[in-house]
Amino acid sequence: MSILYVLFFLGNCLTACQKKIPSQSLQIFALDTFITLSADGNEAEEAVKAASSSLTALEKRLSRHIEGSEIDNLNHSSFGSPVTLSDDVYALLSKTLDMASKTDGIFDPTVGALMDVWGWNKDPDRIPQQDRIDEALSTLDYSRIHLLDDHQAYVDEGTIVDLGGVAKGYIADALMQQMKKYDVVRIILDLGGNICGWAKDRAIKVGVRSPKEESAMIAIVSVQEGSVITSGAYERYFEVDGKRYGHIMDTRTGYPVESDMLSVTVITEDGTLGDILSTTLFACGKEEAMELSEQLGVHCILCMQDGTLLVSEELKGSVDAQQGWTIQYFG
Amino acid sequence: MTRSDVAYRITKMAMMLALALVLSILEAWLLPKGILPIPGLKLGLANIAILVTLYCVGKKEALAVAVMRSVMLLFFGGNVIGFSFSLIGGIAAWCAMSLLSEARHVSIFGVSFGGAACHSLGQILVAVLVTRTLYVVIYLPYLMLASCAAGGVIAFLTIPVVKALDHFGMEMIQ
Amino acid sequence: MRNKDGQSNISAKKRHYPERRFKFASGDVLILLAVVIASAIMLVGVLFYEQSVKSKTRYVQISMDGQVLFKRDLSEFEEPMEYQLTVPEGMMVIYISSEEVYVKESPCEDKICVKEGALTHVGDGAVCLPNRVVVQIVAGEGESQKGPQDVDAVAR
Numbered sequence: 001m002s003i004l005y006v007l008f009f010l011g012n013c014l015t016a017c018q019k020k021i022p023s024q025s026l027q028i029f030a031l032d033t034f035i036t037l038s039a040d041g042n043e044a045e046e047a048v049k050a051a052s053s054s055l056t057a058l059e060k061r062l063s064r065h066i067e068g069s070e071i072d073n074l075n076h077s078s079f080g081s082p083v084t085l086s087d088d089v090y091a092l093l094s095k096t097l098d099m100a101s102k103t104d105g106i107f108d109p110t111v112g113a114l115m116d117v118w119g120w121n122k123d124p125d126r127i128p129q130q131d132r133i134d135e136a137l138s139t140l141d142y143s144r145i146h147l148l149d150d151h152q153a154y155v156d157e158g159t160i161v162d163l164g165g166v167a168k169g170y171i172a173d174a175l176m177q178q179m180k181k182y183d184v185v186r187i188i189l190d191l192g193g194n195i196c197g198w199a200k201d202r203a204i205k206v207g208v209r210s211p212k213e214e215s216a217m218i219a220i221v222s223v224q225e226g227s228v229i230t231s232g233a234y235e236r237y238f239e240v241d242g243k244r245y246g247h248i249m250d251t252r253t254g255y256p257v258e259s260d261m262l263s264v265t266v267i268t269e270d271g272t273l274g275d276i277l278s279t280t281l282f283a284c285g286k287e288e289a290m291e292l293s294e295q296l297g298v299h300c301i302l303c304m305q306d307g308t309l310l311v312s313e314e315l316k317g318s319v320d321a322q323q324g325w326t327i328q329y330f331g
Numbered sequence: 332m333t334r335s336d337v338a339y340r341i342t343k344m345a346m347m348l349a350l351a352l353v354l355s356i357l358e359a360w361l362l363p364k365g366i367l368p369i370p371g372l373k374l375g376l377a378n379i380a381i382l383v384t385l386y387c388v389g390k391k392e393a394l395a396v397a398v399m400r401s402v403m404l405l406f407f408g409g410n411v412i413g414f415s416f417s418l419i420g421g422i423a424a425w426c427a428m429s430l431l432s433e434a435r436h437v438s439i440f441g442v443s444f445g446g447a448a449c450h451s452l453g454q455i456l457v458a459v460l461v462t463r464t465l466y467v468v469i470y471l472p473y474l475m476l477a478s479c480a481a482g483g484v485i486a487f488l489t490i491p492v493v494k495a496l497d498h499f500g501m502e503m504i505q
Numbered sequence: 506m507r508n509k510d511g512q513s514n515i516s517a518k519k520r521h522y523p524e525r526r527f528k529f530a531s532g533d534v535l536i537l538l539a540v541v542i543a544s545a546i547m548l549v550g551v552l553f554y555e556q557s558v559k560s561k562t563r564y565v566q567i568s569m570d571g572q573v574l575f576k577r578d579l580s581e582f583e584e585p586m587e588y589q590l591t592v593p594e595g596m597m598v599i600y601i602s603s604e605e606v607y608v609k610e611s612p613c614e615d616k617i618c619v620k621e622g623a624l625t626h627v628g629d630g631a632v633c634l635p636n637r638v639v640v641q642i643v644a645g646e647g648e649s650q651k652g653p654q655d656v657d658a659v660a661r
Binding site for chain 3: 370385386390410412429431432433434435436437438439440441442444445448458461462463464466467468469471472473475476479490493
Binding site for chain 3: 209
């Protein structure tokens with residue numbers, strides 16, 4: 001979809017402005033999802049406006065579906081003709097590769113071809129043929145991205161870099177940094193369900209959607225500053241013969257992940273990391289997820305089939321389970 | 332059927348299409364958009380032409396006139412949503428009318444009622460698809476009742492037209 | 506007046522047009538009755554639905570292209586607000602208070618959504634077809650599930 005904008009101004013309260021802190025909220029359709037930027041404070045309006053223009057600029061550089069974006073250029077590069085990337089994209093890419101090696105390739109930014117084969121950029125409705133999956137798998141390996149000196153990089157032939165699993169987290173962080181520079185007391189960014197919040201005076205309460213029911217929540221998390229990012233197979237999926245295929249791909253088999261968990265929520269100050277890890281932890285399964293999160297020092301909520309929420313010890317006191325869900329701490 | 336017969340039928344269809352278009356425009360003048368209390372409600376003057384075609388030319392021709400009318404209105408500065416409403420509504424109405432016109436004990440009034448009701452059904456179906464919300468179905472009962480009343484008026488207006496055409500010797504019966 | 510008794514001198518094969526009957530007939534009554542009954546059933550259904558959700562919390566829900574853009578408990582709007590929504594044809598203004606919701610301005614041609622007036626009960630709604638926007642009052646979860654109103658955002 002081209003950049004269709006649906007701007008949705010939460011008009012500043014017209015009558016009651018005298019005593020209240022001004023608040024501003026803006027809804028945009030970008031990154032293939034609905035994004036809400038909101039802020040409270042004297043410069044809320046300026047902060048939101050600035051963030052929305054950076055959002056557009058960042059999308060233009062990071063989306064592989066936009067012709068001429070840095071990632072699009074990278075996907076068209078080769079050994080003979082590497083591309084030069086900007087500072088931040090280069091840094092993001094090296095961080096991404098670092099995480100790919102730390103997670104042993106369970107998280108892998110070269111899933112582009114596989115995502116295309118399954119048709120996740122449109123509305124998929126069928127399982128692709130095995131030979132097409134195999135072909136995509138042969139291009140899927142983070143070692144096929146080569147970072148050179150002087151911010152240059154290239155990919156091996158056929159490999160398609162897709163930052164879909166990082167971009168939202170990264171952009172949220174960047175927007176948050178930018179908005180904090182204004183005179184505001186509270187910022188909440190909702191990037192298609194990835195929540196990034198910050199408040200001066202109080203904790204922000206973020207609900208975590210129930211994987212079973214759209215309007216229900218499994219828990220409420222209090223954060224002073226940071227991102228709450230959830231991954232599961234309930235937001236984007238299709239069904240064939242009663243079997244559900246979610247949009248998180250298993251980079252080893254080339255098929256959607258079949259997790260023993262319903263969803264994984266990561267709570268972290270580093271949104272980029274949180275975005276990567278929510279999908280990764282979901283993909284690697286309960287045991288490994290518990291291990292990996294401790295190893296990386298990331299806090300998470302693992303939502304199990306039986307109504308148990310496995311919560312990192314460190315989150316004690318800041319997670320409130322909702323009706324029908326019980327908390328078990330680990331770590 | 333000889334070639335002149337074919338030409339004759341086409342001429343009649345073209346006349347009816349022209350009549351349908353004129354009536355559509357006339358209706359837009361008489362009843363500007365939004366003047367009627369129920370969204371989507373129309374008197375449907377153009378349906379006079381469709382009914383005349385159905386009764387005096389043939390069923391297939393009536394469908395052709397209905398479809399062509401929608402297409403031509405789109406070309407004359409209509410919008411795509413309006414087009415899909417009139418097209419789907421028109422086809423639904425034609426289905427009902429062509430079936431009912433063969434039924435026993437059903438007069439032109441019944442045919443027009445059925446057409447109007449199905450036109451409403453088709454319109455609401457399009458509205459559901461356009462808004463992707465079931466909510467709009469709430470208009471269906473009101474729209475159906477009101478459009479049936481309009482259908483009665485249309486049938487009443489159609490009768491003298493058919494009679495007049497007969498009177499002026501348009502050889503409607505081959 | 507040429508009536509259907511003219512049939513005698515035309516062979517059945519050649520008849521490709523429907524029989525003409527211009528007098529109100531018994532079948533017409535049946536058709537009209539069917540439409541009235543169907544409409545009545547639908548109206549009663551709607552009425553029952555409205556009755557069953559009367560006690561529930563009222564939420565204002567704004568959707569475009571079937572995608573819910575906004576859903577909030579009406580009681581949150583003790584101070585009325587005006588929402589501006591950029592739609593394909595321009596800007597739409599929706600007034601929301603804890604009492605009522607209405608479309609104040611719309612760029613559409615027919616302004617049916619504006620004429621719809623105040624939406625106050627669950628089941629009320631205003632539709633703007635040209636912009637594919639539906640504003641409606643929907644039933645919430647009620648008291649049993651305290652939550653969605655209390656949080657600042659929901660992670661999905």
